[in-house]
Amino acid sequence: MIGIEDCLSEAMSIPGALGAILVDHTSGMAVAEKGMPDPARSAAGLSEAFRATIDGVAVSSPEGSFRVEDLIITTDTSYHLIRPMEMMFDGPLLVCLRLDRERANLALARRRLLTITDQLVAS
Numbered sequence: 001m002i003g004i005e006d007c008l009s010e011a012m013s014i015p016g017a018l019g020a021i022l023v024d025h026t027s028g029m030a031v032a033e034k035g036m037p038d039p040a041r042s043a044a045g046l047s048e049a050f051r052a053t054i055d056g057v058a059v060s061s062p063e064g065s066f067r068v069e070d071l072i073i074t075t076d077t078s079y080h081l082i083r084p085m086e087m088m089f090d091g092p093l094l095v096c097l098r099l100d101r102e103r104a105n106l107a108l109a110r111r112r113l114l115t116i117t118d119q120l121v122a123s
Helices: 004-012 039-060 106-122
Strands: 017-024 029-034 071-074 078-087 091-100
Touching: 004 017, 004 029, 004 091, 004 106, 017 039, 029 039, 039 071, 039 078, 039 091, 078 106, 091 106
Parallel strands: none
Antiparallel strands: 017 029, 017 091, 071 078, 078 091
8 A cells, every 4th residue: 555655656666757746637736746847737737638538538439438547648758648546535636647758668657557556546
């Protein structure tokens, strides 16, 4: 079992990690961060990107109900991996990890982030 700070430290230990932030999905506010240049703006933007993606997928999904495991945004220099978590007392949270595209292994980062968030949710 790990706490929020341990979660972010573990995320930052993933090869190629440049920054990590935990976002309250409801408010778009940063809960905690490591290595993010502007946490408030990052949290708001990442939360809004996730919300817009969910809305778009909902409209285009004929099966109606779905659960998003993660969202990957690829830029010319980095990957942004966004993973939603449903915390018992804290409500919906997003853990967002920014990875250097040249140094990161995206598949490994996804697996490690899954393990880390599962440990946090179990806490």
